[in-house]
Amino acid sequence: MQEKTKNSLINFDVNNFVSGQSVDCVIFGFENGELKILALKWKVPGEFWALPGGFVFKDEDLDKAAIRVLKERTGIDIPFLEQFKTFGKVDRRDNDILVKNLKSIEVNKKMVHWFGNRFISTGYLSLVDIRKCSLTADVSSEAIEWFNLEDLPDLIYDHKEMVETALKYVQNQINYLPIGLNLLPEKFTMKELQMLYESILGRKLDRGNFQRKMLKLEIFIRHEKQHEGGAHKAPYLYSFDKEKYQELLDKAIGFVS
Numbered sequence: 001m002q003e004k005t006k007n008s009l010i011n012f013d014v015n016n017f018v019s020g021q022s023v024d025c026v027i028f029g030f031e032n033g034e035l036k037i038l039a040l041k042w043k044v045p046g047e048f049w050a051l052p053g054g055f056v057f058k059d060e061d062l063d064k065a066a067i068r069v070l071k072e073r074t075g076i077d078i079p080f081l082e083q084f085k086t087f088g089k090v091d092r093r094d095n096d097i098l099v100k101n102l103k104s105i106e107v108n109k110k111m112v113h114w115f116g117n118r119f120i121s122t123g124y125l126s127l128v129d130i131r132k133c134s135l136t137a138d139v140s141s142e143a144i145e146w147f148n149l150e151d152l153p154d155l156i157y158d159h160k161e162m163v164e165t166a167l168k169y170v171q172n173q174i175n176y177l178p179i180g181l182n183l184l185p186e187k188f189t190m191k192e193l194q195m196l197y198e199s200i201l202g203r204k205l206d207r208g209n210f211q212r213k214m215l216k217l218e219i220f221i222r223h224e225k226q227h228e229g230g231a232h233k234a235p236y237l238y239s240f241d242k243e244k245y246q247e248l249l250d251k252a253i254g255f256v257s
Contacts (some may be wrong), residue, residue: 014114017055022121023066024053026166029130030183035199041143049153066124075136081124084169088120092158125166127182175254189235219244
């Protein structure tokens with residue numbers, strides 16, 4: 001444990017925070033045809049990977065706490081996170097391991113006791129463009145990385161359950177969330193859009209039906225082809241007409257059924 005991390009925990013005043021309440025963030029990204037999840041590695045002995053999470057100030061709204069915690073832990077600054085579930089199982093945290101790690105860096109007994117209490121965590125999620133994210137791990141984290149959904153490291157506590165629950169939430173709300181607008185680059189091909197939906201839904205979609213249905217929505221701006229000539233027909237590039245896209249979301253008209 002580096003000295004600055006130790007000092008940051010020693011100076012952590014538990015009296016400023018709501019006891020027993022935390023927030024955890026499931027951040028989705030999309031890159032190279034794969035759905036990604038953001039995770040942090042703690043600066044403690046062993047391999048402890050976790051979702052970006054933290055605590056709520058006594059004079060702070062819960063939603064604002066999630067936005068602040070995400071920025072402090074990862075450097076990602078976004079104005080909105082969507083609350084998807086509260087996690088409150090009695091045994092959701094392994095407090096023995098947590099207390100052992102805190103004692104190993106010689107934090108005071110009051111803090112060890114506070115961290116060892118039962119915590120109920122509210123889960124938040126967001127969909128972000130990885131290309132626009134400049135990651136900065138906080139002083140209590142050794143590393144911060146994007147992981148393929150299928151290749152997540154072992155996550156602490158019930159964080160794996162949080163990821164699975166957040167994914168189901170996105171799947172159920174896929175027609176009402178700005179999936180493509182948030183996760184894809186500004187210009188994309190229909191193949192990339194289909195791969196995004198397939199990675200979220202966990203199943204293959206018929207190419208012809210998908211493209212016909214998407215284009216029928218009339219929310220796309222078509223651009224010049226990626227290249228001219230060659231043996232293969234170049235795909236068109238598209239971008240979203242953001243105004244029409246939002247109108248469609250507001251009307252709750254489905255993209256995929």
